[in-house]
Amino acid sequence: MRLRDKVCLITGAGSGIGQSTAALFAAEGAAVIVNDLDDGKGQDTVSRIEAAGGTALYIRADVTRPDEVSAMTERALARFGRIDALFNNAGISGVGMLHEVEPDAWDRIMSINIKGVYLPSKYIVPHMMERRQGTIINMSSCVAEIGLARRASYAATKGAVLALTKSMQVDYAPYGIRVNALLPGTILTPFVETYLRNSYDDPEAGLESIKKRQLSEELGRPEDVAKAALFLASDESKFMMGSPLYIDGGAVFG
Ligand code: NAD
Numbered sequence: 665m666r667l668r669d670k671v672c673l674i675t676g677a678g679s680g681i682g683q684s685t686a687a688l689f690a691a692e693g694a695a696v697i698v699n700d701l702d703d704g705k706g707q708d709t710v711s712r713i714e715a716a717g718g719t720a721l722y723i724r725a726d727v728t729r730p731d732e733v734s735a736m737t738e739r740a741l742a743r744f745g746r747i748d749a750l751f752n753n754a755g756i757s758g759v760g761m762l763h764e765v766e767p768d769a770w771d772r773i774m775s776i777n778i779k780g781v782y783l784p785s786k787y788i789v790p791h792m793m794e795r796r797q798g799t800i801i802n803m804s805s806c807v808a809e810i811g812l813a814r815r816a817s818y819a820a821t822k823g824a825v826l827a828l829t830k831s832m833q834v835d836y837a838p839y840g841i842r843v844n845a846l847l848p849g850t851i852l853t854p855f856v857e858t859y860l861r862n863s864y865d866d867p868e869a870g871l872e873s874i875k876k877r878q879l880s881e882e883l884g885r886p887e888d889v890a891k892a893a894l895f896l897a898s899d900e901s902k903f904m905m906g907s908p909l910y911i912d913g914g915a916v917f918g
Contacts, residue, residue, distance in 0.1 A: 665693035666898045671744040673697040673736075675727050675784055676754025678705025680853030681803075683712075684886035685751060685893045690718030692894060697740045697747070698722045699754070699784075727754045727780035737787040749897040750788050751801045752781040752825075757859045758817035765817045777821035781828060789836065796840040801896045802829045804845040806912040814863065822847075826908060833906030842905050844896045849912025850874050851884040879914025 672689045676682040678700030686696045690713040698713075698720050700706035706722040713720040721743055725736035740747055758765065758773040781802050792798030805822040807815050829845040836843060850856055857867075864870030875881050892911045895901050910916060 666894060666900065667749075668693035670694045670748040670897070671697070671740075671746055672749040672751065672897060673699060673740055673747050673784070673788065674751040674753055675699045675780065677709050678702050680855055681848070681851060681886045681889045681893075682751070682753040683709045685753065685890040686720065687712055687716070687718075688887070688890040688894055689749075689897065690720055691716060692898075694749075694897075695719040695721075695744055697736075697744070699725055699727070699736060701726045727752075727783055728775045730783055733783040734787050737784070737791075741791060746795060747788050747791060747798070749799045749801070750784060750792075751803070751893055751897070752784055753801075753803045754780050755803055755821075755855075757855055757862075758815070758821075759859060759863050760814055760816065762816040764814075770817050773817045773821055777818070778824050778828070781825055785832065789841065792841050793836070793839040798839075798841045799897055799901075800832065800836075800841065800843040801893055802826075802832075802843065802845045804829065804847050804908065806847045806849050806910060806915045808847060809908070810916050810918075829908075830906045837905060842896075842902070844901070844904050844906065845908045846889060846892055846896070847908050847910045847912060848889050849878050849884055849910075849915035851886055851889055853886055856883070877915060877918040878912065879917055882913060884911060884913055 672694045677686040677698040710720040710722045723736045725732035804825040807819040808822040808826045833843040860867040
């Protein structure tokens with residue numbers, strides 16, 4: 665078991681990549697704190713983990729709200745005593761050229777995708793610093809590195825997360841904390857299904873064009889990203905610090 669006795673907190677773990685990662689971390693021996701703001705989805709993840717014999721606790725918190733994230737941190741620490749790994753995964757999609765993005769939509773995606781990495785880190789890092797150990801995984805995207813059409817606001821958030829990851833790594837390395845980023849390509853989750861519906865008159869044709877953009881010519885699965893997250897959360901990646909890890913079927917070369 666690669667995460668035996670570890671305590672891991674995953675934001676946005678009620679769906680897609682977060683849910684898959686929560687299940688894998690629990691199967692590898694971790695106690696998993698499942699965060700989401702959708703109670704039904706969060707509880708569903710916990711039920712799946714418990715049905716498989718694992719340990720999980722759902723804590724509702726909106727990752728953009730300091731009071732809720734602070735309370736989540738305190739509740740998690742009260743129950744498990746520590747947090748060994750934090751996966752800042754929660755995020756939303758954004759579609760459109762920059763001039764098409766309305767100011768409210770711009771603020772919303774900046775808040776969830778960037779502040780949603782800042783806040784959990786802000787409240788959990790001090791506890792990791794005290795223990796002089798911890799690992800943080802930030803969810804970026806391959807759009808941080810490649811120009812994709814009509815993804816202006818989303819790309820801006822994921823580029824920011826990558827820059828933040830490197831800065832955090834430099835600051836917290838002296839405290840024994842590692843901070844790395846995941847850069848997935850297109851992974852078939854509810855998030856991508858919504859994106860396809862909102863972006864293409866013919867979502868099936870849109871799906872085919874996205875497949876062709878990746879060298880793999882297939883979309884990734886949430887499990888593919890979960891395995892990369894497991895590597896970053898475990899001691900096996902102890903020499904990775906501030907690194908971008910691509911799980912994109914070769915999208916950056918497409
Ligand atoms: P998803 O929509 O399936 O899951 C996201 C989860 O985050 C949902 O359960 C949602 O309720 C939760 N969430 C949203 N806002 C929240 C908030 N304010 N506080 C707490 N929870 C919140 O999406 P996914 O595809 O699994 O994506 C997860 C992450 O991976 C996102 O950051 C996304 O940008 C990133 N990503 C996804 C892909 C992809 O192709 N699916 C590719 C690259 C990066």
